[in-house]
Amino acid sequence: MRLLEYEGKELLKELGIKIPHGAVATTSKEAELIRSKIGTSVVLKAQIPTGGRGKAGGIIPVDNKSDIKRATSCLLGKMIKGYQVDKVLIEEKLPISQELYLGFIVDTAAGKIKFIFSKYGGVNIEEIAENKPSALHSEEINSLRGFTEYEARNLIKESGFHGSLLVKLAKIAITLYRCFKTQEMVMAEINPLVINKDGNPVAADVLMEIDDNALFRSKTFDKDALRERIIDELEREAYDLGVNSFVKLEGEIGIVASGAGLGMTTMDILQRTGFQAANFLETGGRITKKLVQGSINIVRRHKNVKGIIVNLYGGINPMVDAAKGVVNAVGDGKERIPIVIKLLGNKQEEAWKILEAADLTVVKSVHTERAVKKLKEMLR
Ligand code: GDP
Ligand code: MN
Helix, strand or coil: ECCHHHHHHHHHHHHHCCCCCEEECHHHHHHHHHHHCEEEECEEEECCCCCCCCCCCEEEEEEEEHHHHHHHHHHHCCCCCEEECCCCEECCCCCCCCCCEEEEEECCCCCEEEEEECCCCCCCHHHHHHCHHHHHEECCEEEECCCHHHHHHHHCCCCCCCHHHHHHHHHHHHHHHHHHHHHCCCEEEEEEEEEECCCCEEEEEEEEEECCHHHHHCCCCCCHHHHHHHHCHHHHHHHHHCCCCCEEECCCCCEEEHHHHHHHHHHHHHHHHCCCEEEECCCCCCCCHHHHHHHHHHHHCCCCCEEEEEEECCCCCCCCHHHHHHHHHHHCCCCCCCEEEEECCCHHHHHHHHHHHCCCCCCCCCHHHHHHHHHHHCCC
16 A cells, blocks of 8 residues: 555654655645745645656645645645545745655565665656666665665765765665565655755655555554555455455456466466456455455456456355356346356355356366366357
8 A cells, every 4th residue: 555645754754754844734724724834935745645746746836825725726636647636735845956766665576675775866766767777776685684774875875975964864774674664565765855954864755655465464554545545446346345356457358266376377378378367356265155246247347358267266265155156247247248167166066056057157177278268269
């Protein structure tokens, strides 16, 4: 789950990293009140769980007292990058001479946390990463040993910093790393990190993401907040339905699988057969009639879907209920999309009977290839 900027900044503040003065408003009246406490020049920032707001019109500098209400109503209620803005952060406007980038990310390919630093931060960091990668310094962290202050200093030094500023920047890096670890984040970046008049670094913007699978352990953030941050309608419905995971993709074959491994295998075999998956869906181990029925109905609503593979294995999952859910879902459909059900495990014979009684195509083999082949024949 992506945190909103002000949520991330609260974490930083508690850890002693300097952030600009400011507060969150949900109305222009509140905005004016906050502004009156800060001063004349402020920055209004749309609180949406994504970066790139500056380029999308989500950051508005206000240098004139009388402009604050107009600027606030310019942001509140607007859609920016797919999200509706219902909160704005009003902050003192910092004089910015240089924008630095400092962040940590889980590099999934390497299976390591990476520390990244650049003296060329700001809104064009992606372009810099692409066109001038030498301006970005990064290092993989040894998770057993952890991340030490001298390692942070060594890397930041490569950008030409030294003396007390180097020590302060390294301190921020170490603090952010600890926060990253305790909050079980997959990404945390301060961009821009700016140096104020008295030579102290200030976190002008922060973007953080907590691992969704660790959210249930979070003492700070509520899992329900995750729902509001899902843009895609189908993904949100899948979340409400209670499937373990659902990801919308670009292909034409819908997948309903009872486990992540089974789902990924199905995607691979589809691809080898010349198809592409329209989604990834894993019900997880709490199958009910309703969960299977709802899953198929969500998958079917993807506009590209030409056929569906239901690939289920019941160890603890009740396959008889699953079969009934499939039959119900097929009954829900206005038009008949070709559907193949491969189902094994817990009371499989009984489940097969239910499916066959409804005239559905059942594959009784352990080989998902057979189910894909069958679907291919049906699509001819
Ligand atoms: P993002 O585009 O979502 O990453 O939003 P940021 O908060 O990083 O803001 C984008 C850009 O707006 C920054 O890189 C700055 O150039 C500018 N900006 C944001 N806050 C301030 C501020 O307090 N003072 C000044 N001068 N510029 C700011
Ligand atoms: Mn930023």
